[in-house]
Amino acid sequence: MKLSKLAIAGAVAALAGASLIGCSTSSSGTGAGAGSASSDAGVTLTYWATNQGASLQADQTILTPELSKFTKETGIKVNLQVIPWTTDSTKILAATVSGKGPDVLNFGNTNAWTFGKTGALLQWSDAQLGEVGGTSRFIPTVLSAAGSGPYTSLPLYSQAYGLFYNKAMFSQAGLTPPTTWQELVSDAKKLTNPAKQTYGLALQGASVSEGMHFEYIFARQNGGSPFNAQNQPTFTTAANVDGIKQYLDLMSSGLVNPSDAQQQNGTQQTSEFAHNKAGMIMVQNGTINSLAALGMTSSQYGVVPIPAPSPLASGGKDLASFVAGTNIAIFKNTPHLDAAIKFVKFMTSTQEQQILDQKYQLLPVLSGAALNFFSDQAMAKTFTDILNSKAEALPVGSNITAYQQSVGAQMVTLMGKAATGTKLSDSDIQAALQAAQAQMPAQ
């Protein structure tokens, strides 16, 4: 008796291994209800907002007064849930499969295409787009991150990468902000003093998404691209390898604190920069808030575009960023479609955009929006210029989510090897990219 019970227990424990996957095939969604015809007053919308501020609490503080304003105007209540980036994708996935999710949600625009393809999001009709003022209000490059229509999500916030430099450290070393990659490297050398734990740059070496972002930017600077015109992955080209080397060389030539190879989130990097342990960081404009939280005011640092090598390699592009940002979408299964559309209209209205951009220090998504909210106008101009002339949207129609994970994870591994002193040859990098490409699901 005891034995057979144990065998059953063992078999059951073994079966539990397979149930990891089991949840993916549970019931598909119930039929979507169309928006109710009656008044929306008294309706409560659930809104999943990704973490934009310095902390989850900061998001609550920033968004709550705005949502009350919306409730006052329309009578529609909003139940706000701030979602950390780490669980965002998994939560949306679970909602997609179960059909039970929020009414309105936002997510990183690099995921816009993938999530749109799941069919879980409302595909905006022309009439519905008309209700929120149409797509022509948005800056074209920012809108293009969501594809060229039909749209399943609309731009909400926009961000761009910039090279932040510590003014005090630069003037102490007699340096000016770099305009070419070569200058960046020589500036970093002069700022590096390992004995004092001071380095030219700080990085987030273990972050999958950062790894993929920089792989993209530097590959483009070197004339490469992760996808060809047919959206087939072309990860292993020599130009892509050159781009990765440009980035990894910062670590292998000792210009970055090797410990940064273990950093998964941005807190360590911003802290090194704010405490004069790193002269430069390559981050998005939302970091302005994190630096302020660490006591570093915008007068203590400057921002320039991340420079490209000079002269550019053949086919290379002077790219400093991709069009980063956050899109807002309506979950298809919402029973409160009218209310949800009203909420998206409110969040993308000129007035609210101005307030939210100021509070989060984000860039506008609406054409012609004034940037007068930045405390430092020069900085505002730099970011606008980057977004307008030195940024491009990631290729739409490619599986960006899988690209981010497969290439990003290889970048983390390569960065770890560079930090621990492994000499990386071109063929090592190529092998890593080949492994990433093999992981890409068939289109």
Place this chain on the structure above:
Amino acid sequence: MSRIDVLSRSAGKLTDGLPPLPRHRAARLRRMTPYLLVLPAVLLELLVHILPSVAGVVTSLFTLNQYYLREVFDAPFAGAKNYSIALNFSSSAGSALVHSFLVTILYAVVVVAFSWFLGFSGALILQQAFRGRGVLRTIFLVPYAMPVYVGVIVWDFMLQRDNGLINHVLVNDVHLLGKPAFWLLGNDAFISTAIVAIWRMWPFAFLMTMAGMQSIPDEVYEAAAIDGAGPWRRTYYVTLGLLRPVTAVLLLMMFLWTFNDFNTPFVLFGTAPPPSVDLISMHIYTNSFVNFNFGLGAAMSVLMLAFLMIVTGLWFLWDRRGQRHGW
């Protein structure tokens, strides 16, 4: 006497006080009672374990990706395609799976061996009565009682290179290392992850072993002592010998748990663990949930299920032979 006999007898007794039913109905009820009693358990078991497993097996036969997530029933049938991708060891997906599988076996063996050894040693020490034994028992159980995420995140802080406690102690205090080590990169990451997992697992081994030891009667030790067995031989033949049934179950359970360990590497490394800690559960997670390749992920899960069932089956044979031969 089997358990079912016991149940039906007691069920029979329960009906004694009630007004008599017609004889054939009473007999039928008596026959049905044990089945009715286990019915809720069987239904829940089906719901909680069997159905998801079957769903996993079915998923592995389909090409399920982001295009079919919402309409899963429209996903195209793939037959054995997902399996042939996973089992084609010359392809990069297949060789990555083999690598991950071997790493996981090594991880499970190391973690189970050390956890059991520490747990057994701890239980042995606490067999002797001494002052503060209760306090020590409580302290030993802390890692097991602590929420996994809290424990592992604290380790994550301690394992940092510049300001982590472990490098501080090893480099600045005891000067064991000349320069700070990267505990979360390269092969060192395997050692760190294994240590964290052992820290979490050994209190369970300790608890089970301690409970087992308390059921060994003192007379056996006394008899062994009279026969001239010293402390080592008493530990080996009496303690370990009589603990055998407990140890066997314990090792199997710990192996299955560790083999499926997801929390430890996920909290330490996110979705990109170093190759030395690319454990199978993480590998499957990245393939299904991050790359949106649910069919392939499910196929890998089913292969792991098959492996663990083989391990469990072999264990069962070994255990039965052990019982028969009185090991």
